[in-house]
Amino acid sequence: MHSDKTHSELAEKFNIDEPRVNWHDETLWWIRQKRDKAVWQLPEWESLREAASQIKHNVLAHLSEYLEAFERNAIANGITVHWAADAKEHNEIVYSLLQKHGITQMVKSKSMLTEECHLNDYLAEHGVEVIDTDLGERIVQLAKEPPSHIVLPCIHWKKEEIGELFHKYLGTPEGNADPQFLTHAARLHLREKFLTRKLALTGVNFAIAETGEFVVCTNEGNADMGAHLADVHIASMGIEKLIPKREHLGIFLRLLTRSATGQPITTYSSHFKQPRKGQEMHIVLVDNGRSVQLGREAFRNSLKCIRCGACMNTCPVYRRSGGHSYHTAVAGPIGSILAPNLDMKQYADLPFASTLCGSCSNVCPVKIDIHDQLYKWRQVLVQDGYTPKAKTLAMKAMATTLSKPGMYKSAGKVGRWMIRKVPGLVNNKLNPWYKQREMPEAPKQSFREWYAQNKKK
Amino acid sequence: MSARERILAAVKNSQPEHTPLPDIAFLKEPVLASKEQFATIVQAIGATIFFVKDITEVKEILQEKFQQLPRKITSIAALAGIADVNWIAADPHSLENVDLAILDARLGVCENGAVWLTENEMVQRVTPFIADSLAIVLTADKLVATMHAAYEVIGDSQYGFASFIAGPSKTADIEQSLVLGAHGPRNMFIFLIH
Ligand code: SF4
Numbered sequence: 267m268h269s270d271k272t273h274s275e276l277a278e279k280f281n282i283d284e285p286r287v288n289w290h291d292e293t294l295w296w297i298r299q300k301r302d303k304a305v306w307q308l309p310e311w312e313s314l315r316e317a318a319s320q321i322k323h324n325v326l327a328h329l330s331e332y333l334e335a336f337e338r339n340a341i342a343n344g345i346t347v348h349w350a351a352d353a354k355e356h357n358e359i360v361y362s363l364l365q366k367h368g369i370t371q372m373v374k375s376k377s378m379l380t381e382e383c384h385l386n387d388y389l390a391e392h393g394v395e396v397i398d399t400d401l402g403e404r405i406v407q408l409a410k411e412p413p414s415h416i417v418l419p420c421i422h423w424k425k426e427e428i429g430e431l432f433h434k435y436l437g438t439p440e441g442n443a444d445p446q447f448l449t450h451a452a453r454l455h456l457r458e459k460f461l462t463r464k465l466a467l468t469g470v471n472f473a474i475a476e477t478g479e480f481v482v483c484t485n486e487g488n489a490d491m492g493a494h495l496a497d498v499h500i501a502s503m504g505i506e507k508l509i510p511k512r513e514h515l516g517i518f519l520r521l522l523t524r525s526a527t528g529q530p531i532t533t534y535s536s537h538f539k540q541p542r543k544g545q546e547m548h549i550v551l552v553d554n555g556r557s558v559q560l561g562r563e564a565f566r567n568s569l570k571c572i573r574c575g576a577c578m579n580t581c582p583v584y585r586r587s588g589g590h591s592y593h594t595a596v597a598g599p600i601g602s603i604l605a606p607n608l609d610m611k612q613y614a615d616l617p618f619a620s621t622l623c624g625s626c627s628n629v630c631p632v633k634i635d636i637h638d639q640l641y642k643w644r645q646v647l648v649q650d651g652y653t654p655k656a657k658t659l660a661m662k663a664m665a666t667t668l669s670k671p672g673m674y675k676s677a678g679k680v681g682r683w684m685i686r687k688v689p690g691l692v693n694n695k696l697n698p699w700y701k702q703r704e705m706p707e708a709p710k711q712s713f714r715e716w717y718a719q720n721k722k723k
Numbered sequence: 724m725s726a727r728e729r730i731l732a733a734v735k736n737s738q739p740e741h742t743p744l745p746d747i748a749f750l751k752e753p754v755l756a757s758k759e760q761f762a763t764i765v766q767a768i769g770a771t772i773f774f775v776k777d778i779t780e781v782k783e784i785l786q787e788k789f790q791q792l793p794r795k796i797t798s799i800a801a802l803a804g805i806a807d808v809n810w811i812a813a814d815p816h817s818l819e820n821v822d823l824a825i826l827d828a829r830l831g832v833c834e835n836g837a838v839w840l841t842e843n844e845m846v847q848r849v850t851p852f853i854a855d856s857l858a859i860v861l862t863a864d865k866l867v868a869t870m871h872a873a874y875e876v877i878g879d880s881q882y883g884f885a886s887f888i889a890g891p892s893k894t895a896d897i898e899q900s901l902v903l904g905a906h907g908p909r910n911m912f913i914f915l916i917h
Contacts, residue, residue, distance in 0.1 A: 320743075405897075
């Protein structure tokens with residue numbers, strides 16, 4: 267999704283409809299709360315996060331060995347393994363497999379990697395029809411939009427609009443916006459595709475070096491419907507999706523969905539180890555900038571990401587600016603770390619689309635220091651001369667403030683005083699946070715002061 | 724240089740210093756499996772559970788509740804009388820009109836209500852996904868408390884394909900309203916023999 271506009275310009279567009287923004291904000295916060303409830307039920311949650319983070323660190327330290335082991339084992343299982351250095355090579359591999367089998371229509375389950383590679387556009391140019399089979403993805407596909415969230419692709423769509431879209435494309439009765447009805451209509455529409463398409467592409471959630479198998483998680487069952495009915499199954503994965511052993515899945519599967527939606531596990535966690543009899547199974551291992559990010563010490567931890575979406579659901583900026591304002595395949599806090607690695611110039615604005623409140627890092631199931639990395643990207647981008655102009659001044663002040671905890675305290679005090687005494691001064695154009703926002707009423711005391719006082723009581 | 728060699732060389736060049744894998748023994752300490760917890764979660768994720776004493780009782784319930792369903796298939800020999808068993812070599816597409824598939828599961832996980840089936844139990848990989856309703860027969864001694872315990876049992880066992888299945892197929896993509904039966908089964912029944 268290329269855009270000439272910056273995050274703040276796109277966010278401004280999203281913010282024209284205020285009730286809608288409030289609705290978007292509240293929906294995502296509700297999902298964040300479901301995550302909390304699920305997490306509180308596991309006393310071992312923090313140890314699980316720590317273990318997951320350490321496993322992923324070990325993966326990064328030995329990625330080349332794990333990749334070779336995975337390849338060896340997958341081949342022994344009867345899977346064909348392909349390597350793609352970038353998006354272009356990935357797309358060409360997929361297209362060559364379609365050509366080899368003379369296939370011009372295929373189904374695809376959710377894969378953010380194929381969004382990153384712009385596979386659908388590429389294949390369309392080559393005369394191949396791709397049907398996205400995840401309901402949310404099908405909705406945005408019909409609307410000719412990219413997903414706005416990695417787990418909830420059409421979180422920005424209202425049911426009435428989906429009703430209209432389905433009326434136009436699937437022939438549902440006009441004015442029907444009942445989720446149950448619309449889901450059923452999509453089920454019928456997509457079942458026909460599953461039954462007739464000869465090639466299915468899926469993403470990969472985890473790939474196991476030790477066994478050469480890979481795991482795909484869905485709630486809808488669309489990855490399985492596609493893969494088990496097709497003659498050819500292609501699984502596309504970023505090289506960072508590896509984990510060393512099968513038993514490590516116990517940890518990651520416990521973390522993934524609780525973090526994502528608050529469910530204890532996805533409906534389907536499917537382990538693909540060998541092709542079905544008579545079927546071809548292919549894996550495409552994609553680098554596309556990952557080996558570069560691995561070499562950036564400050565940012566390599568971003569490769570631990572398991573794409574749960576929790577950092578988006580909790581992010582005050584994401585919730586109020588919408589996924590499309592990030593103009594990149596993976597939106598939100600983690601996307602703002604991944605995108606500049608691919609193109610600093612094009613994505614220089616993204617690390618600034620954050621309050622650095624740290625909520626993302628607190629919920630991340632693999633303990634990525636997300637907000638620290640956003641802060642570090644700002645420094646790199648400033649140093650290399652990529653800073654978006656409007657942010658430069660505020661940014662400098664923020665950098666000084668945040669690097670000196672003592673000043674942070676007093677700056678907070680001054681800030682609270684200013685909001686109370688002279689709200690107009692804070693709510694002006696110099697403060698980018700005022701746009702589309704009433705500043706909250708300032709509490710007389712900060713939490714720190716309140717805590718210090720009440721501790722003594 | 725091939726893409727493979729280029730990628731591996733770039734990765735090798737970038738990867739950080741060695742750090743060890745963590746000791747995860749503490750997660751594997753045995754926890755008592757609770758069938759009450761399993762039942763509660765199974766229902767919370769949209770499935771229905773029947774506590775039964777043996778396969779005969781499973782048969783009785785199936786006959787009583789699902790007799791009217793036109794196409795029932797099973798891979799459980801003892802249920803041959805009430806569901807078709809001659810579909811083993813079928814083209815997976817031909818299962819499209821199955822109303823109820825009755826399959827064994829190898830494991831049940833109390834913390835999340837998931838059951839573990841390998842290709843053996845599914846017969847055709849697509850079976851538990853394509854049927855309109857899915858019924859699972861599981862004995863209570865196959866219940867484990869956590870996913871860690873589940874993978875202890877699974878160990879390095881061989882399968883071509885296997886899946887944890889937790890409740891009926893679902894989606895909440897339209898305004899976060901939960902709808903059962905996205906692409907797969909709209910109903911899931913679990914017969915827990917205890
Ligand atoms: S960065 Fe962490 S919280 Fe965000 S999507 Fe990745 S794993 Fe989830």
